Amino acid sequence: MLIVDDDRAGAEALAAVLALKGFRTEVVDGGSPACRTTSALIPHIVILDIEMPLCDGFAVAAAMRESTEFTVVPIIAYSSLDEAEVIERGKKAQIDAFCRKGNTLNCLFELIEYMTPLGPVGS
Template sequence: MKSFPGTTRWTARTVQHAATHTNRRLLVVDDYRPGAESLTTVLSLAGYDAQCVLDGSAALLAVAAQMPDIVVLDINMPGMDGYTVARILRHDVTAQHLVIVAFTAQDERTVRSDGVASGFDAYCQKGAAPGPLLRLLEQIQ
């Protein structure tokens, strides 16, 4: 699996095939509102049907209400962290197919073990331009 600077794929899971006329649904989960909103805007401009929520509980509700294809999930959030959200999604039969990307400022080596164990499929480090995340998302489709 090819990786880009600041990104790594941990599994071979890809987005399930959908009708060609629909944009991929993507959910951004991040407790930092300005970052979540700006990333959602960038992803929308890139052709994704993107929305954002600001915490783990809201993420679970959003997934239940309108199943996304991909979840871009922050790890360090107050209350329910990203590891917990990923584990809950992986145990939900209706959401097991989701591609879950860890989107965190932490180094990949720091989060890899717990990330893989929790059910994340890929990693992208925050703090850079959105290019690496967009290329990673293209790769998992």
């Protein structure tokens, strides 16, 4: 599982919680590094922050979708932005789902479970 967020502490905390649930995670610190490393790491799912400087989550998703390795990898927008805005712009960038930051993590866990039917092993 790839977590892309410019808030390193928040991303590491999310990774720790997901590790307790049995997922293997990799954290990438921001959008620009994610755009540079997409071909090196092909996860089962991407959890993507939207509000990042220089290269936002929409640009990261669009760059990932241009890579043949990422055409079928589910991308979840994980953002504090308004859901309607993220969904509208996310469709153009081919983001698959949205989960709002600040809510309980149950929504995110349910999306991950739904989008990765194989479960935690090898995620």
